Every structure is written in structure tokens, then in C-alpha cells.
Amino acid sequence: xxxxxxxxxxxxxxxxxxxxxxxxxxxxxxxxxxxxxxxxxxxxxxxxxxxxxxxxxxxxxxxxxxxxxxxxxxxxxxxxxxxxxxxxxxxxxxxxxxxxxxx
Numbered sequence: 001x002x003x004x005x006x007x008x009x010x011x012x013x014x015x016x017x018x019x020x021x022x023x024x025x026x027x028x029x030x031x032x033x034x035x036x037x038x039x040x041x042x043x044x045x046x047x048x049x050x051x052x053x054x055x056x057x058x059x060x061x062x063x064x065x066x067x068x069x070x071x072x073x074x075x076x077x078x079x080x081x082x083x084x085x086x087x088x089x090x091x092x093x094x095x096x097x098x099x100x101x102x103x
Contacts, residue, residue: 002035004093011100013073020045020067053085073099 001008001015008015015037019026026039040047045067048054053070056063071092073082082099084092 001037001093002033004097005036007097008100013096013100016040018042018047020048071096 001017005015017026017035017037017039018041019039020042021029022043023041026041029035030039042048045054048067051070051072053068055065055068057066057068058064068086069089071084071087072080073096075081081103082096084095087095
């Protein structure tokens with residue numbers, strides 16, 4: 001997303017990342033990757049729950065709760081135009097760009 005942000009901006013689109021990580025962790029992540037868009041902290045995972053991306057997960061047989069990485073295209077009125085649950089980081093830009101060009 002960082003590398004494609006200028007292309008998104010040219011189409012009138014902004015990017016925002018949201019995770020349940022604390023602000024200090026997000027700042028370190030953002031600084032390390034030199035991100036050019038904001039990361040918002042959803043420490044109580046209220047946003048993740050509202051978007052249906054918070055739930056039980058499993059890793060090596062151990063169950064825990066967390067976020068399913070997803071992407072959403074949301075218009076200026078707050079309407080979800082497209083949603084990509086369980087999308088990989090590599091697919092996010094491609095899928096969003098294809099959708100924006102179809103609108």
C-alpha cells in the first residue's frame with residue numbers, strides 16, 4: 001500500500017491501516033517500514049468486531065482470538081463498496097485498484 005499510495009491518491013482514495021496493536025507498537029512498525037499512511041489502534045478490537053474480522057484463530061493447534069487480515073474499500077459516506085476477507089498483503093493493492101477502476 002505504501003508504494004502504491006500515490007496511485008490511490010490520484011484516484012481520490014486514501015489508505016488507513018487499523019490493528020489491535022498499541023500505538024507504540026504501530027509507531028515502531030510504521031517507522032521501520034516508512035509508511036506514508038496512518039495506522040489506527042483498535043486496542044479493544046471494537047472496529048474489528050464491527051467489521052466481522054475479529055474471531056477465533058488457530059496456529060499449530062493452539063486457539064486464540066485475533067484479527068483476520070482483511071481489506072475494505074469504503075466511500076466517503078461510510079458505505080462498504082468492496083471487502084476482501086483473508087486477503088494477502090500482496091493481493092491488496094491489485095484487488096483495490098481493479099475495483100476502483102471498475103467504479
